[in-house]
Amino acid sequence: MSATLGSSIRRADFDYIRELLKEHSGVALEDGKEYLLEVRLSPLYAEMKVETIAEMVELLRRDQNAAMRERVLNSLLTNETYFFRDIHPFEVLRTEVLPELFAARAAKGHLRIWSGACSTGQEPYSIAMIVNDLLEKFPGFTVEIVATDIADENLERARAGKYCQAEVNRGLPAPMLIRHFTKKADIWEVNESIRRMVAFRKLNLFGSWSGIDRADLILLRNVLIYFEQDAKKKIIARMRRHVAEDGAFLLGASETVLGLSEEFHIVHSGKASLYRPKAAESMAVLGGVRR
Numbered sequence: 001m002s003a004t005l006g007s008s009i010r011r012a013d014f015d016y017i018r019e020l021l022k023e024h025s026g027v028a029l030e031d032g033k034e035y036l037l038e039v040r041l042s043p044l045y046a047e048m049k050v051e052t053i054a055e056m057v058e059l060l061r062r063d064q065n066a067a068m069r070e071r072v073l074n075s076l077l078t079n080e081t082y083f084f085r086d087i088h089p090f091e092v093l094r095t096e097v098l099p100e101l102f103a104a105r106a107a108k109g110h111l112r113i114w115s116g117a118c119s120t121g122q123e124p125y126s127i128a129m130i131v132n133d134l135l136e137k138f139p140g141f142t143v144e145i146v147a148t149d150i151a152d153e154n155l156e157r158a159r160a161g162k163y164c165q166a167e168v169n170r171g172l173p174a175p176m177l178i179r180h181f182t183k184k185a186d187i188w189e190v191n192e193s194i195r196r197m198v199a200f201r202k203l204n205l206f207g208s209w210s211g212i213d214r215a216d217l218i219l220l221r222n223v224l225i226y227f228e229q230d231a232k233k234k235i236i237a238r239m240r241r242h243v244a245e246d247g248a249f250l251l252g253a254s255e256t257v258l259g260l261s262e263e264f265h266i267v268h269s270g271k272a273s274l275y276r277p278k279a280a281e282s283m284a285v286l287g288g289v290r291r
């Protein structure tokens with residue numbers, strides 16, 4: 001009989017799913033996270049006509065249906081997010097980083113922002129609301145916001161721009177809600193003026209980034225924490241090549257480039273930290289937030 005882990009999940013089944021998940025997304029499921037399998041995969045039981053994780057693994061082994069496999073693996077990813085998450089970085093973006101980038105790009109009249117791992121859209125829409133305000137002071141300027149995620153399910157929700165009361169209650173200031181959302185029954189819909197500012201695309205951080213142009217500002221927040229050290233290093237190195245020399249790069253509040261890359265300066269501003277490519281040290285852009 002094969003070994004079981006605390007709950008009723010067999011070691012071999014846990015290892016099988018863990019391996020698939022890592023191949024699919026780079027996300028490393030640690031020992032002790034067996035409960036996650038049951039919590040996140042049991043909602044798929046009825047659809048897959050199985051009653052246990054063991055039966056699900058058996059089906060995955062037997063049936064190479066790529067869509068089904070992807071659905072199972074995406075269900076294991078953490079997509080926790082909310083509007084203006086951790087607020088401080090958004091304050092720095094609004095008051096310092098974006099105004100300075102706008103000024104630096106005045107001649108070009110164009111700015112590009114990439115939100116990698118955007119989950120269900122709250123992060124890029126938060127940026128879009130800030131940019132929308134700033135654009136009033138920069139008529140004629142265009143700002144492209146590209147938001148990507150590995151999971152079709154998240155992107156579908158993000159594109160729809162529909163959020164329940166509990167979701168808009170998390171982090172979204174009331175004046176922003178009133179101004180940029182319309183309530184239909186018990187759902188709040190992002191207004192078209194904000195929705196059309198964001199282009200959502202599917203992108204696996206470990207896959208091809210073709211079609212994603214170099215950006216002036218990159219947000220890659222709360223996703224590296226799920227990767228192993230080498231994978232984090234690889235993604236940060238790719239990000240360095242994708243951010244403009246005088247641009248800025250943001251990680252989540254509990255994440256850092258320390259120990260992963262020597263290619264960025266850490267810039268502290270108030271309670272937020274952001275990263276700037278080292279080669280950009282002598283440039284004037286963002287000088288205001290350099291400490």
Ligand SMILES: C[S@@+](CC[C@H](N)C(=O)[O-])C[C@H]1O[C@@H](n2cnc3c(N)ncnc32)[C@H](O)[C@@H]1O
Nearest residue numbers: 025078079080081117119150204205221222223
């Ligand atoms: C915790 S959410 C973070 C959302 C948002 N950035 C924030 O900070 O609120 C992590 C997201 O990373 C996505 N993700 C996980 N692995 C990925 C990969 N290899 N490529 C792209 N996205 C990935 C998940 O689908 C999920 O939506």
